[in-house]
Amino acid sequence: MASRHPDLSAPAWTHGLAYELETTIAAIARLDARISASHCASAWTRRAAWSGFGEALRGQGVEIDEIDIFGQACGLPLPSRSLLPTFGDDLAVLAAWHESLARRGPRHWREALPFSFDPPADWGQRPLLLRALELIARHARADRTSVPWLALPALLHDLGVTHRPLPNLAWADKGLRLQPDAADAITRRFLKQLRRSAVTGLERLEAIEADRLRAAHALGQARRPGALLPLLGLSQVQPVLSPRGVGGHLGLTISGAGKLLTRAARAGLLVEVSGRQSWRAYLPPDLAQAFGFVPARRGRPIAPPRPSPALDAVLADFDAEMRAIDERLARLGVGMTEPTPA
Structure with missing residues (x-):
């Protein structure tokens, strides 16, 4: 009998996990508020899309660093970087993903789910970030491409976590597919990575x-x-x-x-x-x-x-x-x- 995947939106709560959730939400909120009022939002969003896309590629096992995404997106490989083989149509995927986020309007979070999902009775009482994690986990098990990793910024927007999609919050973790029972470790990695991405995003906006x-x-x-x-x-x-x-x-x-x-x-x-x-x-x-x-x-x-x-x-x-x-x-x-x- 196949093992039942743990529900990542209902973890075993500890003081440490609650603190990590609180600080992550606060970091995302600070970035979201600043982006919404910044004259430089367009420039930041374009760079953030490159950073988020690099995260999704690495989640698929592509050995590429953020610096290489910046260079290839600008058509100019940076010095000291070995010439990377082309990664197919991924630059076209990057452009389409960026455009879809830029044009995204208000929608209910269930509209974008590519799988069926019956939320539990207390779903509305669970933290929004952990609801997003559970949905991405289900998406990653149903779709082995990079699409689930790229879906997180739009999902956070649809859930009401952010005022607008923040492309740098794309996230990838192979453990969702290879080690689904490691729920506590996955949740902590998720919160840590989103917090780091939000802090770095704010620093780059500044x-x-x-x-x-x-x-x-x-x-x-x-x-x-x-x-x-x-x-x-x-x-x-x-x-x-x-x-x-x-x-x-x-x-x-x-x-x-x-x-x-x-x-x-x-x-x-x-x-x-x-x-x-x-x-x-x-x-x-x-x-x-x-x-x-x-x-x-x-x-x-x-x-x-x-x-x-x-x-x-x-x-x-x-x-x-x-x-x-x-x-x-x-x-x-x-x-x-x-x-x-x-």
Whole structure:
């Protein structure tokens, strides 16, 4: 007789588990609230989708790191990374998943379930996060692809945990399929991973917002900004940059784009991570640090520029540039990608 799978929404409660659930919910709520009010939500969501998609691929046994997803999504393999074999149509799956989350409207959580489910009588009294875990566990046992791992952000939204789907909350755990009896360990891993993803997501949102302020300040101080504004707007949604790619997107020569990138790097707005490669690559400072290209900054964080009418005017221009980029992406129907260097 097949063993009955434990119900992950009704664990054996301990003080430690209750504390982990509380801190995880609080971390997700902080991120959700900040995203809902941020001018940088679009740029953050695009990067978060790459992070979440990498988690789903690793759950399927694909040996790929987050840095590789960023590079391949931007069409520019990063230096020091071995050239990975293509992973089929997964980039198309990534684009379709991102678009489906962006267009998702209000719906009841049962509408998206690809399997039949009769909730227990006290289902409505159980914690929302653990209800989501139980549903994902059932989904993962019914579908052996990456679809269940990618379904979690939408499910959390449908259950009312988040105001909008947060793509970085995609989650994968092979134990749901291989070790279904390890309920306590699976639940703790689930809460720990979601809490870590929410904390990291908030840190990256704050870094993007800080980049926006620093970019506006630099543009306000520049006597001849030239194409610096569209470059900095592009770096928000296309964080892996090269002279060839920037030249193609902004209508510049490769030489002119290289000089523009060098100017942004000298102002501390981008970091060159090329090493000894024959082609140059650049990242925003927070990603250069997260991916290990530069050491973590020590001491007090750099104070943001002081508010002023002049800064507000430049921020308005910057946000208008970001909206133009988003509209261009929407018309294209795909993410903006750079040609891979020969």
